[in-house]
Amino acid sequence: MLTFRDLVKAFRQLDIDSLQPVIVHSSLSSLGEVIGGAETLLGALLSIYPKIIMPTFTYKTMIVPEVGPPNNAIIYGSAKDANRMAEFFHPDMPADRLMGILPETLRKKPQAIRSNHPILSFSGINSDEIILSQSIEEPLAPIKALVDANGWALLVGVDHTVNTSIHYAERLSGRISFTRWALTKKGIVECPGFPGCSNGFQAIAPHAHKITRCIQLGPAEIKAVFLPELIETVQELIAQNPLALLCERQDCERCNEVRLAVERGL
Numbered sequence: 001m002l003t004f005r006d007l008v009k010a011f012r013q014l015d016i017d018s019l020q021p022v023i024v025h026s027s028l029s030s031l032g033e034v035i036g037g038a039e040t041l042l043g044a045l046l047s048i049y050p051k052i053i054m055p056t057f058t059y060k061t062m063i064v065p066e067v068g069p070p071n072n073a074i075i076y077g078s079a080k081d082a083n084r085m086a087e088f089f090h091p092d093m094p095a096d097r098l099m100g101i102l103p104e105t106l107r108k109k110p111q112a113i114r115s116n117h118p119i120l121s122f123s124g125i126n127s128d129e130i131i132l133s134q135s136i137e138e139p140l141a142p143i144k145a146l147v148d149a150n151g152w153a154l155l156v157g158v159d160h161t162v163n164t165s166i167h168y169a170e171r172l173s174g175r176i177s178f179t180r181w182a183l184t185k186k187g188i189v190e191c192p193g194f195p196g197c198s199n200g201f202q203a204i205a206p207h208a209h210k211i212t213r214c215i216q217l218g219p220a221e222i223k224a225v226f227l228p229e230l231i232e233t234v235q236e237l238i239a240q241n242p243l244a245l246l247c248e249r250q251d252c253e254r255c256n257e258v259r260l261a262v263e264r265g266l
Contacts, residue, residue, distance in 0.1 A: 001033040002218050007044035010217040014154075014224045021051035021127055021151040023143070023165065026102045030157025030220040038105040041156075046125065049154070053124030053131060053142060054103040055164050056095035060087045061118050061182040071260070072178050073253040088183045089118035115142070118182035119191055139193045143168035147227045157220035160201040160208075165227055166245065167195035169234030176261045178254065196254040199247035208233050
């Protein structure tokens, strides 16, 4: 089993400047037994990386309208039952379970702040400027702010399929994004800039090997990637192959729409 001291020792080995912000993606279960669970993991992270953010996305707010813009990787009018189960976004809404337990642990800390995007919110500590850079029109603005601040992506027992920062590199590369809709107390809000599928993102791993710092922590691998170099690497890969990092599922609406956009020269 892992202790707070074990975690701190491991994270310190990544040799990241404490002034540089970090976005963390994690799987607590990948570490095996951690004494104190998510609270211990978060405490260890904050002791080494005081400027930290995590995605606290809330897909449960999403609805599918009857009509909408074309080429949007969505079947309009297909989710009447799901729409009835959608929830109104509010600032205290828990992050989806798909995010893992750690982002919700962070979000509930008194010193944490959260952005107000009804689907793609981020939460953070000592990272107010980064978090508050987000808008409905620019949901990935916190990633841009991280890149501008020479930030890092930290993958704790997970791979690049959950690395949100790669979506920002896709956007810079000119890859299309989508529009989604969310329930809020002020009504239904249109949310542009919704990213594509990330199931193919692990294909970046061999290209990012030289810019990735890795350590072993119990049964899990911890990877730290310098964001400015990661963004550049993804852009170069997509420039060479416009279909790079798309998933292989034949029924993936978003990846298929990207392929069609490439065929149309978009």
